[in-house]
Amino acid sequence: MLYSEKVMDHFTNPRNVGTMEDADGIGEVGNAKCGDIMKIFLKIKNDIIIDVKFSTFGCGSAIASSSMATEMIKGKPLSQALELTNKAVVEALDGLPAHKLHCSVLAEEAVKAAVKDYYDRNGIAYDHGKFVQTHDCGHCGED
Numbered sequence: 001m002l003y004s005e006k007v008m009d010h011f012t013n014p015r016n017v018g019t020m021e022d023a024d025g026i027g028e029v030g031n032a033k034c035g036d037i038m039k040i041f042l043k044i045k046n047d048i049i050i051d052v053k054f055s056t057f058g059c060g061s062a063i064a065s066s067s068m069a070t071e072m073i074k075g076k077p078l079s080q081a082l083e084l085t086n087k088a089v090v091e092a093l094d095g096l097p098a099h100k101l102h103c104s105v106l107a108e109e110a111v112k113a114a115v116k117d118y119y120d121r122n123g124i125a126y127d128h129g130k131f132v133q134t135h136d137c138g139h140c141g142e143d
């Protein structure tokens, strides 16, 4: 079977789907090649992510990745959310097919973009090095 049960579960029954009117940070990222777009909304209190929502216009793997990523950062401090890697998301999903790994990168980038937005809005100083995009999906986003 191409997709794990967890991927199928998070794809057919995604957690934390939606948008947020009063988000403290919003991150939107896209994969230029496949055209998929992911948006993450964070509600933050005392440096803790007290609520998170996502809306993803994309493939099943991107939806499953965003669902899993929101579950992994909900209730966690921002510092921990910034450490979330696409690899951790893929592991939590019990794997993704190799040609779908790039879809999970969107989840990592969307979370980081939302935290950065929160920092920017509130004039909080941060280490810009943490937000450098390390992954270029151009070569792997064919489908």
Ligand code: FES
Binding pocket: 031, 034, 035, 036, 058, 059, 060, 061, 062, 100, 102, 103, 106, 141, 143
């Ligand atoms: Fe575009 Fe999965 S994110 S194909």
